[in-house]
Amino acid sequence: MRLTLATEPAYPDRPNEDFIGATPDAIVLLDGAGTPADLKSGCSHGVAWYSHTLGSTLLAGMTQSADSLTTTLAAGIKATASMHDFCCDLSHPGSPSATVVMLRRTADTLDWLVLADSVLVLDLLDADPMVICDEREALTGNRYRGPMNAAAGGSPEHLQALSRYMEAMRAHRNVDGGFWVASVDPLAAEQALTGTVPAALVRATAILSDGASRLVDRFGLATWRRALDLLDDSGPEELIRQVRLAEHSDPGGERWPRGKTFDDATAAYLVLP
Template sequence: MRLSLATEPAHHHRPNEDFVGVASDAVVLLDGAGIPAGMESGCSHGVAWYARTLGSTLLTTVTQSAAPLAELLAESIKAVASLHDFTCDLSHAGSPSATVAMLRRSGGGLEWLVLADSVIVLDTGTAEPTVVCDDRLERIGARHRAEVDGLRSGSAEHAEALRRYIGIMRGHRNRDGGFWVASVDPLAAEHALTGSLPSDQVRAAALLSDGASRLVDLFGLATWRQLLDLLEESGPEGLISRVREAEHGDPDGSRWPRGKALDDATAALWRFS
């Protein structure tokens, strides 16, 4: 088994709100949902703290229990909520949240879990890899993004439209018919995408925050197969470098409308053969 990873904040003067951690037979990746300036969250700790705390809790739990990944996620969400229940307003609609992607090798199987818009890509040796992606956030967001996408990134108008958009999306978070993400309610774990394959059928697996997967699913500059090839040839650092090149080439979002001109980016590649 060989595992390589890289993570890079969008801006080096701001905290990285992604988390990635590795154990002997597991990888955990989280992408904290950033909160624009001027919006409240009800939490004094912040998104980076939440991603790090939930990520490290998950990594510890997954090494100590053979329970299903969704059950471990629910337990971890509950445990982290208890850490700031008496200091923060956990009923606030903007309580810190994070996407979750997990892989665990157990016995002869490889198990996965994905909640919200982080991505797992499994190289099974076929022409097209298996892509595990929870698109509920994207589908809900597409209904409300027109104003944000029509404005230049970095402008005051774009920032204000983004705040309105996030306010609308908070009304769809962790509700039936909406999208699900790790936050304060353990019930969200029941809505994660889960599955497994015999581990001898998987050559390699990639875990990606949406800041890294955007090379494919937002920019359209590579296929998933080409992304896996890039990871094999240049490593996670090479993938993030390609993403940064595209972002800097379109700083105002005129080619690729998006909420964040640059995003925290994290990638892990787990090779099995």
């Protein structure tokens, strides 16, 4: 088994709110949901603390227990919430949150879990790549993206529209009819997409935060097949490098309207024996 991974913050002077961790049999990726500075969160620790703490808790749980990934995620959310329950306002709608991807090999199978908009891609031996992404956040966000997409990236108008967008999305987070992320409620784990696939049918897997997957699903500069080949030939660092080139070529978001001009980007690529 060959595993390569890379992660890079959106800006070198800001914390990386992504988390990536792996053991010989498990991989965990979290993408912390960063918020504009003018929106309060009720938490003194911040998004990077949350994603890194929950991520390491999940990785330990996956390797120390045979519980389902859903059960492990619920326990991890509960344990992480308990670490700052008495010093932070966990009832605040802006409490830190994160997307989650979990992948574990057990005997002859691969078990997977995806919550929110990070991406898992299974490179199947005799079929097209299987792309797994929870699209509920994107579908909800489409109602509010108009003003943000219309403003030039980085402009005062864009920053104001981004804040309004994030505030509007808070009302739909972890509620029926909205979208689900890891935050303070363990019941969110029950909303994750899950599945199992025979390991013998899978050539390789890719796990991507949306800052890395945007090369395909937002910029359209590669297909999933091309992205898998790029990861296999040149590694995750090259995929992220190509994302950065695209971002720098369109700083105002004229070609690719987006909330974040640059985003934390994380990619892991696992080749099965």
